């Protein structure tokens with residue numbers, strides 16, 4: 201029952217914790233991480249079991265409602281999402297406006313805001329019916345938004361979703377299909393995406409989720425909060441790392457750089473070069489998601505015969521780093537982003553689109569966290585304090601005297 205926040209505020213004590221390394225902003229029942237042991241669980245279920253046995257929609261339900269759905273609940277939930285995959289016709293015009301080559305994350309963030317504008321009758325964060333409708337709308341429409349962001353960036357025509365297709369199948373067809381051709385959906389590709397989306401679905405109070413909660417704490421609606429989450433995720437230190445990893449591997453390859461030479465450059469702090477896809481605020485052990493993804497990358501890329509060169513490089517980089525004192529002493533291991541890009545690339549996505557795939561996967565977590573925050577009657581607006589270090593009081597000088 202002790203409210204530490206209240207206690208500190210009444211005693212006038214302010215704690216300084218840059219980057220919130222040690223400060224919890226909330227309690228949560230959604231996701232458990234043990235960073236030292238490399239453990240991740242959603243609502244108590246180990247990530248390894250969910251990645252192998254579950255589907256993305258089932259995991260979305262679990263994160264939002266707290267329990268795995270019954271067959272009936274899953275069917276009803278799935279059909280609610282499928283019915284909301286189709287966007288308002290005028291939203292296609294919005295996606296046509298963006299210039300070729302625009303980054304899909306910017307377009308996606310704008311798309312989420314537009315979705316809110318087109319569903320303006322369901323924006324009240326205090327009305328459970330509105331929150332439920334907005335959750336279905338966001339989850340159902342996100343594959344279409346992400347696919348249109350991609351189609352818009354490559355200048356290809358948009359397709360309509362098909363009601364007979366599953367969530368991931370629809371997303372792949374909307375991304376890679378053409379109006380005049382049938383798109384072949386490969387079950388092994390669908391399963392790989394199910395797994396990748398499940399692994400990305402939530403990760404407690406990371407930068408984008410904290411952003412969603414902070415924006416939500418001001419009673420901003422769920423669309424505004426999620427759009428802010430998309431923007432936070434776009435940064436290369438967060439979700440944008442998946443794009444940065446592939447670009448790093450390509451650069452090493454095109455310069456013909458030796459892996460050991462590159463690692464030496466990373467260790468030299470003056471160089472400003474980081475080993476992208478390595479390190480994590482919470483994991484001081486192998487990221488359990490990266491472990492699963494590495495296995496998939498290995499199998500899928502070896503099967504397809506694609507991009508083995510970059511995979512070999514990534515494996516060598518990992519091996520070199522994990523035997524190097526710099527990385528060992530700092531407990532730096534591959535994170536979720538280290539191997540994903542190789543899979544996404546093999547499946548045909550350009551590097552620029554990788555982070556939008558992360559956003560699609562993370563959406564259920566953002567929604568679940570936003571709802572958990574709003575279900576808490578004691579919630580407060582997020583408002584960190586600061587320690588002022590600027591000038592002491594001084595008097596204004598007229599322009600002529602400066």
Ligand code: ACO
Pocket residue numbers: 219406436437438439441466473474475476477478479480481482530532535536537
């Ligand atoms: N390459 C080289 N050195 C690194 C790396 C890296 N990828 N990551 C951390 N370090 C070093 C830091 O320079 C620091 O060294 P120091 O003690 O000599 O100053 C030490 O390890 C600790 O790192 P911090 O930056 O203090 O760790 P923090 O928890 O603040 O940052 C972060 C975590 C942002 C993920 C960092 O490891 C990083 O920049 N990694 C590369 C980007 C990346 O892959 N991001 C994706 C993260 S996962 C996700 O968001 C989905």
